[in-house]
Structures are given as C-alpha cells and as structure tokens.
Amino acid sequence: MVTVDFLQGDVFDPACPTRLILDRIGDKWTVLTVLLLRDGPLRFTQLREGIGKVAPKVLTQTLRRLERDGLITREVFAEVPPRVVYTLTPLGRSLIEPITAVSDWAEAHMAAITTAQREYDAAAG
C-alpha cells in the first residue's frame, strides 16, 4: 500500500475524513446548496427553486446530510403554513473556501481541459 504522506490521514481508508468530504462534494447538490446559503438563510422552496431541477426527496436528503454533518442548521417555525429555514453554520461557511479553490482551478483550466478532450477524441474516438 503506497502512502501519500504529504496528506495527513490515509486517503485510501474508506473512513478517511478526506474521502468523506470528497464524497459529499462529489454528490450532485451539496456544493450548490452550500453556495446558495452563502448569502443568508433560505427556506426549502427557495433552495428548491434556486437549484432548478431537484426532486423534493433528493433535496431533503441533501439537507439532512448537511445538517447531520453540522454544516447547516434547520429551524422549524410552528406556523401555518409551516416555515423551515436552513442556515449555514460557521463550519459550513468555512467549507466555501476550499470549494472556491476547486472552482477557481476549474475556471482557470477549463479551456485546457476542453482542448485536451477534443484532441483525445479526434485522435481515436
């Protein structure tokens, strides 16, 4: 087993924290949700509309996971009709920075990637 010792922890261990976060980041709506909440708390429907095309079930799953991880809080107001507000915790807010690092990289190198893809596809198929 090769180790990657410039990273603490064993990325190869399925229980590795980095793997956990990578999995979160990898799923379809988590990052988008965090980004949407960046400018302030939002209600369920606002998130739903903000994201575009999410089934409520899926959004709920995403939100529950984020809540469980301590990245957002869920506040229920005992009103009729009910109102539920989701807010980034400081922990959740702090995630924006590494996300942005990835995003910046993506923006910066998108052209190169696209070019590489075109060349690859042209070369063989």
Next chain:
Amino acid sequence: MVTVDFLQGDVFDPACPTRLILDRIGDKWTVLTVLLLRDGPLRFTQLREGIGKVAPKVLTQTLRRLERDGLITREVFAEVPPRVVYTLTPLGRSLIEPITAVSDWAEAHMAAITTAQREYDAAAG
C-alpha cells in the same frame, strides 16, 4: 434562478466547468490516482496495488478519463511483456493544490463533523 455570482460561470449549468471538475473529484478513484502519481510516473499495476481494491476495468476507466481531460499522459512501451506508464501532466499536477485545500479542510474539521453526526444521531436516529 438564483445566481452565485462570486463564482464565475453558472454552477447550476450542468456544462459548468466547476461541475465537471466536481464530478471528477467526486468519483471514487480519480483523486487517489492523481495523488499517487504525484511522486512520479507509475505503471498500471503499481497504481492498482497502490489504490488497494480496484477492478482493472474501473482503474482503466479512471485513467482514460484523466488522460482525456489532459491530466495524465499514457506511454506504451513496445516490449514483451508490455509496459505502460502514467504520468501527471503539469495540468494534472496543478490540481493537487485545490485538492489539498479540500483535504486540509477535511482534516481540520473532521472532529467537529464527527461530533455533529453523533449529536444528530443521538437526538433522533
């Protein structure tokens, strides 16, 4: 549609570069592969053993995708037995930095996340 204008590009667009990279990062072996290649070129079997439990088919998929995106190169030596060497391109190498940012965040906040999870699970189930 809410926009997240502190990020260039529309993260909500499925064709968004950030989404593309996020998807790559999200899949199971891409990041590990890049990290393994950090210290120099490796052969197929070395990667296979380094990762631990990957079906050859899956590793091939991962490598092909990385090659197509221009993050690694694939060199075939016409020998018997065949030898194939994978190497990070400068582009691929540059991805290590944002990955590390995420990893560092994960390490730094792992304890907080685990605590949050335990509390959440204890509160309800």
Next chain:
DNA sequence: CAGCATCCGTCAGGATACTG
C-alpha cells in the same frame, strides 16, 4: 409549505474470466 411514501430507471463500480 415542507416534506414523506412509494416506485422506478440508470449507471458507476465491482467480480470474474479471458487475451494480445
């Protein structure tokens, strides 16, 4: 409004066996 319940399709990922 904010979801839960239910059913369903897809596809990444995996196990296994075989080959240039």
Next chain:
DNA sequence: CAGTATCCTGACGGATGCTG
C-alpha cells in the same frame, strides 16, 4: 503485463402522489 469482455448489484437520483 495491461488490459478487454461480460455480467451483476446497489445506491443515487428522479417522478409522482399524498399529508400534517
């Protein structure tokens, strides 16, 4: 050695309908 060829499974994501 470095894959390819097959077959298979499960979890994620989605569509729809209903309810406190």
